[in-house]
Amino acid sequence: MLTSYVKKILQARVYDVAKVTDLDLASNLSKRLHNNIYIKREDQQPVFSFKLRGAYNKIAHLSAEVLAKGVIAASAGNHAQGVALAANKLKIKALIVMPKTTPDIKVNAVRQWGADIILHGNSYDDAGTHAKKLSEEQGLAYIHPYDDAEVIAGQGTIGMEILQQHSGDIHAIFVPVGGGGLIAGIAAYVKYVRPEIKIIGVEPDDAACLDAALRANERVILPQVGIFADGVAVKQIGKEPFELAKNYVDEVILVNTDEICAAIKDIFEATRVVTEPAGALALAGLKEYVAKNEIKNQTLITIASGANMNFERLQHVAERTEVGEQREAIMAVTIPEKSGSFRTFCHTLGQRTITEFNYRYADDRDAQVFVGVRLGEQGLKEKERLIQKLTEKDYPVVDLTDNEMAKTHVRHMVGGHSHKSLNEHLYRVEFPERPGALLHFLTEMGQRWNISLFHYRNHGAAYGKVLMGIQFPDQDKEVFETFLNHLNYPHWEEDQNPVYQLFLS
Secondary structure, eight states, X not given: OHHHHHHXXXXXXXXXXXOOOOEXXXXXXXXXXXXXXXXXXXXXXXXXXXHHHHHHHHHHTSOHHHHHHOEEEEOSSHHHHHHHHHHHHHTOOEEEEEOTTSOHHHHHHHHHTTOEEEEOSSSHHXXXXXXXXXXXXXXXXXXXXXXXXXXXXXXXXXXXXXXXXXXXXXXXXXXXXXXXXXXXXHHHHHHHHOTTSEEEEEEETTSOHHHHHHXXXXXXXXXXXXXXXXXXXXXXXXXXXXXXXXXXOOEEEEEOHHHHHHHHHHHHHHHSOOOOHHHHXXXXXXXXHHHXXXXXXXXXXXXXXXXXXXXXXXXXXXXXXXXXXXXXXXXXXXXXXXXXXXXXXXXXXXXXXXXXXXXXXXXXXXXXXEEEEEOOTTTHXXXXXXXXXXXXXXXXXXXXXXXXXXXXXXXXXXXXXXXXXXXXXXXXXXXXXXXXXXXXXHHHHTTXXXXXXXXXXXXXXXXXXXXXXXXXXXXXXXXXXXXXXXXXXXXXXXXXXXXXXXXXX
């Protein structure tokens, strides 16, 4: 089986349109993980994804008679771009069926290559079923994104390039898994030429079709899949990829959304390229593998499989990165509702950087605050020590770091109208973003005024931005603003802002 695939890979016609992508050493990441980490840069392809290889190789092997009728494909985006470019190159008709959940950047990129598009269903599987129906009705050649020998061979050229680019020892190659075509092709070539190299698949924990199949020793259909990493949101591993994977894939690692986001940041810092979630999936698995097995001084290679990222998703990715890197703890903490309690709480936190603080006055006794704290190199151990310290100081604490609802929704919803008349004044304030700046502000304020609303989120900028409600009688307004001017913090009164009137006052 391997011999026939290696022959197909060596004869693949991918280089009519694809390029040999770089294998870059991620120097800083290598130092941090104590291994030599290389990134195979498939984001450098003309369609910013490896999918061009398999799509073109398959279409290039079709007969002239078949090509004359045109081709059809179903895809979440990257395979679609590969098929569209291949059809454009060969001057044939292409019809692409894409899930309605496909990011706009991928839909627009397919249109750019001249293909016709139909949006259907909410997953790849929905789109695939519809595409096969249209294929039969219109006589179009169906170009499968992964369950096809020529497609697998096209993707396998990545494995061939890696071994040509790095002739030294390689401990493992980490490969993202959706339908399995990429890992099947890479495994076929690498295990034939260098069988000692481990091939490790990486899947999102909410779309782990290969892991489920290997555990059951047969292909299974997942009832549903998460779509954060839309490029690998597949319910069932391909038949042909599974035959290769169960024999030549050494291990499958599952990672969560936060870990994927952290890996996107790692690749950006190494290459200045923002990959899509599926593009950083393999690196997230590599990091998990290193931590779990305490791997050191080895050469590890990861596939950056694609960079078709919707710009609008960057905010969500950035927000989840610190948690995924185990550099941020998110907690709900109850503190006394009285002047100075916020300052005392911050003193308990010490010089740790506060990444987020959300609070709204609710009653006269207790205040529930949503707080994020930056962690150091020890990550989880430091979080455990911090929670223990807060508990010893009689602060009730709930760890929300792994609470999906808290991270996705509640952090943006803390607040609302107060049920009491507070004699409250609302201000936006900016202060230098440095450790201790918030604590300095609270220390200077002392117990003169009570804080009734507070919202702050660290955005990595030079200045932190705070929205806060302060309780004081109208005649103290000049005194409070003199205090702000003394600190030299730019500030704006927002009492008359209609948003405050509608949602907070």
